[in-house]
Amino acid sequence: MMKRHSIALAFALLVSSLAWGQTYSGPRAYDGVHRNVIDGTLLGGYNVVTGWFIGESGAYTRHLTDRWSVSADEQMQLFKQVYSASVTGTYRLPLGRTNLYFDGRVLFNRYDRWNVNEPIVNLSAYWETSYVDLRLGESLVRYHKIGVKEEYRSYTTTGYTEPLVMTFGLGVNIRPRSNPWNLGLFIRNYDQFYYENWNINWGVRFHATLRPEMKLFGEFDVRPAGSISQLATRYETSLKVGLHYVL
């Protein structure tokens, strides 16, 4: 009986999700007019290892066609001393009245405080409906120490390639995405500039349209340590506020 109820509920959610999507093209899709998108973000937070930090990130996206786009991102986190740059290629596949994006990304992180470089390749699929979005993918993460002592080099490795890291994320909104403002919750094991293995982060996100070509957006992100198999413990809390501009 319970199983039948669950199937009926899932079907109802799916239908309502698709129904809401009838007038929706999605914030990442090309709107037919503006090929260029710029995002600028300010962030600040507290990390158990590094203490307080502030930073900025920027992104530029170019819609090559209705389906294809490329983007470049960068970030600087001061005090934490993390610097990042990435390029992403995206293909959008309309699926019913939702969008399925395929992202291929190359990310480079420099953890300057500890002399570590971290190149990452991520492939993921991102399904975006009106109320729900879901990301699944895989990352290949490598890190290596720079400035290694000369005497170590003959007998030790200074780099490590992690076994494949699964990428997963789920977001829900309280309003349909076409609404001028929205508030939602998310849970995932990655952020814009890192991919964790089984450490998840979660939080609240919002956006509000200021002008037709400009949106204010933000995220309050809680990143506990040891969250899957252990008792979740406070590790990092951060707040991001940014502007999304199309031209």
Add this chain to the structure above:
Amino acid sequence: MSCKMRKTAFQIVLAALLAVSCNKVSPIGVLVAGTAVEDRVAMSNLFYRNHYEDKVWLLAKGDYTFLVGADSHITDDSARMDEMLSIGLEDDDLFYAHLGDIADTKAEYYVTLDSLLQEAKSRYVNKHYHKVGTEYVSNDNTDPDPVTMPFDRITYPFFPVVGNHDITRNGWALWSNIFHSSFYEIDVLVDLGDGNYAFDHLIFLDSASGTLGKTQIDLINQGVLDGKHADDTYPYRNTFVFSHTNIFRPQFFEFASTFTREETFFLLDQFEKWNVSAVFCGHTHTWDERNYNGVHHFTLDTMCERNNPEPGDYLVRMFCNADGTLEWSPVHMSTTKRK
């Protein structure tokens, strides 16, 4: 969406925001029981500095060995734990280190563990000490007027770190009642003969929560674990670190949380500052061994009867040679799960 639904949604968000202001929050925002890493480390550091700091030394002559085991998860069957302690005693290991998740959180399992350790200590004392009146003197003591000590003051060289399964529910109360401190260091003074000595250094971290936490990181940055006894004349020769949570993830299907990005890099950097020779971790129940940036990293498989019922090489023995070189070998456990 109706006004009532919207109000409910905002209440959920508000509750989530309030929940994150607390220290112990599960991924879904539910407060969980247990003692947080900040409290554990503060208690451990205070206890250790007040009671043990200059009192626990290990003395070795020339070559010595030590034995390491992980994730015994003692429940009704404690045979593997008993076997580890027996192997260590028979083979004259200088000390035995346990990498956490020593027992599942239930009072009766800790009663079993405590009895096991008391019994093992008696066997250890009988082998390495002799009785003078009501007190004991080390068999190695050649002083004609040796210092005697009561049974309770003899240090049984079993040194554990705390694991995530040790701290669920009231686990910390049970664990700390026996072992007292989850964050500590120990020096090994090695007599090399002809008036020459060397120091080795043992560091035990509290990583049971998947993070060291702010208090522990601050104490590390302040140099609390840098060692007290070595100096320019006798610098630390080998440093060994023991942690429950592992650094390197042995395989793709590994559903245990490891350290976060920043903390991984902090620790790898700290190992270099401490000039660490080897790091021993548990937690994942999967064997891994590698050398990274001059440090040998071991992740040990579980020695628990339930997880590994068949005999196997679940322990590691480290050989610390008098010339400062290190070697290691797996150690076989023959006990099978009790039927």
